[in-house]
Amino acid sequence: xxxLKEINKVLLKETEQLMFDxxxxxxxxxxxxxxxxxxxxxxxEVFENDTLWSGTYINDKPVGIxxxxxxxxxxxxxxxxxPLTPPELEKMQTDIMSGLGGDEDLNAxxxxxxxxxxxxxxxxxxxxxxxxxLDDIFGRVILATTLQMAPLSRSMQMMGKILESYGTKISxxxxxxVLWPRPSDITQVTPDELRASAKxxxxxxxxxxxxxxxxxxxxxxxxxxSLSEEDATKKLLEIPGIGKYSAGIIxxxxxxxxxxxxxxxxxxxxxxxxxxxxxxxxxxxxxxxKKHWGEWSWMAFxxxxxxxxxxxxxxxxxxxx
Numbered sequence: 001x002x003x004l005k006e007i008n009k010v011l012l013k014e015t016e017q018l019m020f021d022x023x024x025x026x027x028x029x030x031x032x033x034x035x036x037x038x039x040x041x042x043x044x045e046v047f048e049n050d051t052l053w054s055g056t057y058i059n060d061k062p063v064g065i066x067x068x069x070x071x072x073x074x075x076x077x078x079x080x081x082x083p084l085t086p087p088e089l090e091k092m093q094t095d096i097m098s099g100l101g102g103d104e105d106l107n108a109x110x111x112x113x114x115x116x117x118x119x120x121x122x123x124x125x126x127x128x129x130x131x132x133x134l135d136d137i138f139g140r141v142i143l144a145t146t147l148q149m150a151p152l153s154r155s156m157q158m159m160g161k162i163l164e165s166y167g168t169k170i171s172x173x174x175x176x177x178v179l180w181p182r183p184s185d186i187t188q189v190t191p192d193e194l195r196a197s198a199k200x201x202x203x204x205x206x207x208x209x210x211x212x213x214x215x216x217x218x219x220x221x222x223x224x225x226s227l228s229e230e231d232a233t234k235k236l237l238e239i240p241g242i243g244k245y246s247a248g249i250i251x252x253x254x255x256x257x258x259x260x261x262x263x264x265x266x267x268x269x270x271x272x273x274x275x276x277x278x279x280x281x282x283x284x285x286x287x288x289x290k291k292h293w294g295e296w297s298w299m300a301f302x303x304x305x306x307x308x309x310x311x312x313x314x315x316x317x318x319x320x321x
Contacts, residue, residue, distance in 0.1 A: 012064045012079035012172040018093050021073050022102045027128030028069035031100055034129065036306045041065070041099065041134035043156075044163050044178035053175040056095065056134055058088050062179055064172035065096070074100065079172035098221070101130025109299050116293070118269055119300055121314070122307045131302045137219050137250065138211070139180035141239065144246035145207050146200070152261065161198035186211035206241030213239050229253045256289055256301035258282050265308065265317045266301075274318050
């Protein structure tokens, strides 16, 4: 007898195959399965044998994604309940290309990094890694909310509970993937139910309000990308429970959203000292990063955070040593 979870799975079939190129340099594995364990589109995707099984929503419909690469040539297999329309397929390809960092000026970043003592080695270690990701806006809101005032292990537990209880479970190509919940999936339950099921504490009320806001004020990554960083940040700050730090996580442009964990190793790398009170030094270290790396602060942060094991052999990083 099938379990309730199996009954609730959305079964998808292959409906289309698309092929396109990402500009070089490009390393597929480093981009979609980053060394630090960061997911690409959902924490419940599958990466095996240089192939990624993941998913997204197109016009609120769950769609399965199977991605593989031959150097910088991408093969995208699309799985859905019924064939996507030509505009939906075009949106799918555009979103995937952007999610793979196809619009990033990686060569310009490398030109900048080669003259930087820290970054020069990091970009050699992770050559071809693009910082793109496919997360929808609400997925990033969930991530940012669960990261608030919590160690990473606790945040991962909360995200896991949210996905288990409210995520969309899809099955295709013999793989099971769980998509982020949509805002409407969260507004159907009360904050108390959300708090109890996902162990969110005070974050439950914040996430409920954010879901209600985004349900009535839909926001896309394309819309954010059309705005300046300042205006995009203002737009995100309209979402209840989203402050400057959370907006930085969602947006991911020049600003690096430091927390009490990352501020330590960034301070040790740039200022050669370990913060005694990490939370109180976030603004100071963030300003040092902006002064040091300017518009490349976000990409510098992503590269460093994914190369800490090797940096540890050169620098004193107390959170790892």
